[in-house]
Amino acid sequence: GQQLNQSPQSMFIQEGEDVSMNCTSSSIFNTWLWYKQDPGEGPVLLIALYKAGELTSNGRLTAQFGITRKDSFLNISASIPSDVGIYFCAGQNQAGTALIFGKGTTLSVSS
Amino acid sequence: KAGVTQTPRYLIKTRGQQVTLSCSPISGHRSVSWYQQTPGQGLQFLFEYFSETQRNKGNFPGRFSGRQFSNSRSEMNVSTLELGDSALYLCASSPLASQETQYFGPGTRLLVL
Numbered sequence: 001g002q003q004l005n006q007s008p009q010s011m012f013i014q015e016g017e018d019v020s021m022n023c024t025s026s027s028i029f030n031t032w033l034w035y036k037q038d039p040g041e042g043p044v045l046l047i048a049l050y051k052a053g054e055l056t057s058n059g060r061l062t063a064q065f066g067i068t069r070k071d072s073f074l075n076i077s078a079s080i081p082s083d084v085g086i087y088f089c090a091g092q093n094q095a096g097t098a099l100i101f102g103k104g105t106t107l108s109v110s111s
Numbered sequence: 112k113a114g115v116t117q118t119p120r121y122l123i124k125t126r127g128q129q130v131t132l133s134c135s136p137i138s139g140h141r142s143v144s145w146y147q148q149t150p151g152q153g154l155q156f157l158f159e160y161f162s163e164t165q166r167n168k169g170n171f172p173g174r175f176s177g178r179q180f181s182n183s184r185s186e187m188n189v190s191t192l193e194l195g196d197s198a199l200y201l202c203a204s205s206p207l208a209s210q211e212t213q214y215f216g217p218g219t220r221l222l223v224l
Contacts, residue, residue: 031211042115042201042215043154050211088154092211098144098167099213101154 006089006102013079014110021105022073023089031092032065032072033099038085046087047074079109113138115204115216123222129190132219136183136204142166143185144213145177148199157200160185189221197223 006023013019023032031050035043047058049065049072056063062075072091076083089102116135124130136143144167145157156169160179177187183204189196199220203213 033212035215040217042203042217045212045214048212095211096166098156098159098169099211100156101146103153 004089004091004100004102006105008105009103010106010108012108012110015079015081017079019076019079019083019107020073021087021089022071023091023102024071025091025100026070027093028069029091029093030069030095032063033090033092034061034063034072034074035088035090036085037088037104043088076107079107081109081111083107084109115202115214117200117202117216117219119219120217121220121222123224124192125224126192126194128192129188130192130221131186131188132200132202132221134185134187134202134204134216136185136202137206137214140204140206140214141183142205142207142213143179143183144203144205145185145187146201146203147171148201148218149197154201157187192223194223197221 004023033048034046037043047056047063052069053067054065060077086104086106088104090099118133142161144159146154148154158177159167163179174190179185199218201218203215205213
């Protein structure tokens, strides 16, 4: 079945640093989503992207829908300790079909 | 608006038993999806219901089943539990029939002994 390759698997950074993570797919997606999951909780939707080339921001977070429609990236600027968690990308290739999730990027921030 | 709620939050069962998990979507959302999350496999799609009908199904054995009620609340059932069924079971609801933007509940942590 379809798979999303999310990288890096984990990151250890200092508070204040910028972070970048990305997802790639072997097939085209029409929608890309980015979620964050805190321990013991369900994933929380951060950013949704619906159009190739689209660049969307949510506070210190910025995500882009790749122009090939096979990739997406998420940037976090000026990281803070509460950014710690697991970040997931998810894609949908057709309306009404199930989302496919990446394996996640675990972010650790030291102050 | 209240978020997605799932009950129970934690559950311990033994092999061979069955379990039923419940999910109440965000008010007005008609699509409910279920996922299994494990450290090794990540988030894996189980099934999705829309207007009481199963619309999509993932690659899980028939021991995993679900249903949706007329008020959009959903339940999933796992029969003949196996050790490998230990996982966080997440429910997500979507306001759209296209299912693209999903909002997750906190999950039910199931431990099978």
